[in-house]
Amino acid sequence: xxxxxxxxxxxxxxxxxxxxxxxxxxxxxNIYIRAWxxxxxxxxxxxxAVITSSGSTNYADSVKGRFTISxxxxxxxxQMNSLKPEDTAVYYCNAVVRAGSQFWGQGxxxxxxx
Numbered sequence: 001x002x003x004x005x006x007x008x009x010x011x012x013x014x015x016x017x018x019x020x021x022x023x024x025x026x027x028x029x030n031i032y033i034r035a036w037x038x039x040x041x042x043x044x045x046x047x048x049a050v051i052t053s054s055g056s057t058n059y060a061d062s063v064k065g066r067f068t069i070s071x072x073x074x075x076x077x078x079q080m081n082s083l084k085p086e087d088t089a090v091y092y093c094n095a096v097v098r099a100g101s102q103f104w105g106q107g108x109x110x111x112x113x114x
Contacts, residue, residue, distance in 0.1 A: 002026045002103040004093045009108030016112075017081045022093030022105050024074045033096040034076040036069060038089035038110075045092070049078060062086070083112045 008020035024031060033052055039045040049059045049069035057069055068079040076093065093105035 002028065002031060002095050002097065004095055004103055004105035006091075006093050006105040006108045009091065009110050011111045011113065012083055014083060014085055014112055014114050016083055017079070018083060018110060019077060019079045020091055020108055020110070021075055021077045024076070024095055027097070028074050030097040030099065031095050032098045033094075034069075034071060035094040035096070036076075036078045037092045037094055038087075039092065039107075040089040043089075048091070051076065080110070083110075085112050085114045088112050 003025045004022050006020060006022045010018065012018045033050055035050040036048045037045050038048050047060060048063055049057065049067055051057045051069045051071055059067060066082045070077045088111050090107040091110050092107045095103045
């Protein structure tokens with residue numbers, strides 16, 4: 001099993017920056033994809049950014065050019081720049097193993113004030 005532990009989150013003003021991280025432990029050799037999702041109150045959870053085991057990345061159109069996903073060993077990061085109030089949400093770390101199962105972090109609140 002994979003365990004995901006998030007760090008970061010908090011309150012930031014519009015136009016500011018924030019970075020969140022997610023450390024994976026357990027059966028990390030089975031991880032195929034790492035990703036960040038977010039969920040605003042009353043809305044469905046949406047995919048924000050992904051990074052594969054080969055290092056390929058992809059982003060939602062709403063964050064492309066502002067957010068950067070990266071990985072260092074077993075820790076994945078999401079660097080968020082030029083933040084907007086619309087980015088306010090709970091951000092969740094996600095890992096997909098080669099068998100197809102998904103694992104989730106506990107989530108961390110990111111609030112962007114206008």
